[in-house]
Amino acid sequence: MGHGLSEAATMGRLRTAVRTLADLELPPDEIMSHLNDTIGELGEDSYATCLYALYDSTDGRCSIVSAGHPPPAVVRPDGSVHFLDTVSDPPLGTADPPFRTTELTIPEESLLVFYTDGLVESSVRPIDQGQAELARLLSTTSKKDLAWLSDQLVATLLPSGQPTADDSALLIAQVHALPADRIASWSLPNEPQAAGQARGYVRSQLADWGLEELTMTTELLASELVGNVVRYAKGPMRLRLLRGKELICEVSDGSLTMPRIRHASETDEGGRGLQLVAALSQRWGTRYTVTGKWIWTVQPLAKSAASDTIEFDLDSVAPL
Incomplete structure (x- = not known):
């Protein structure tokens, strides 16, 4: 949370920690607990939101742990869009482990859409309105090219020239089950x-x-x-x-x-x-x-x- 060199350095340290912990193949809730300890060692003024998702291509199950992040959207193969009913814990640095894990089955060939609140929320648009607009765009925009889809979502939700107070990130993944x-x-x-x-x-x-x-x-x-x-x-x-x-x-x-x-x-x-x-x-x-x-x-x-x-x-x- 915040902007500047100090915050950028903190995110760099957390990214390195995430990659290291992911290589150990710990459960998502344990990874989040270790991250919470890591950011707690950085000082009382260090906080970060985080969402960690693990998809198993052998059975289509997805395990999600959220620390202060909005819920991901799922675009099913039939084009319908819904936001996952995930349990969100407080941001890292303020949370009290253990973290809670949401487990669900994702239909094959669905899109998982992850985003920060800066993409859907602003001073003139509440987050629920922004999520509704994101769902509308996902249901009406072509999804054959994910790079093109990402560009369209960002251009519509964050039009050029519109001032923004928060950083925005978007990640789209199409899941495939192993036959x-x-x-x-x-x-x-x-x-x-x-x-x-x-x-x-x-x-x-x-x-x-x-x-x-x-x-x-x-x-x-x-x-x-x-x-x-x-x-x-x-x-x-x-x-x-x-x-x-x-x-x-x-x-x-x-x-x-x-x-x-x-x-x-x-x-x-x-x-x-x-x-x-x-x-x-x-x-x-x-x-x-x-x-x-x-x-x-x-x-x-x-x-x-x-x-x-x-x-x-x-x-x-x-x-x-």
């Missing part, structure tokens, strides 16, 4: 034989997808992840393969323990599994859930295999 035939999932027993079963599932599924060249590496990754669960975690255990722009191999378990890479000595019998995972995958990480966690790996696909995969259409405009 069911790009998702394969199996339950596994929490016993050593599960590693062999996982290799068999991987071998069969990659053959069906025509990705035989990734079979050996993916088998090894799945085997190491399953073995890690059997040895250090607890069930229930599940293996999942996701074929999008990349190949993702995931193994879930019922434990909240953090998997960590350690440097095994020459005489150690174990401790090298996650070293292999890190070496064989493009990247890997851990995503926590209410009941446990997913450990995932990513492998790049050849251009021919990735050419028909889905892509997210995202565009943003932030006029000052």
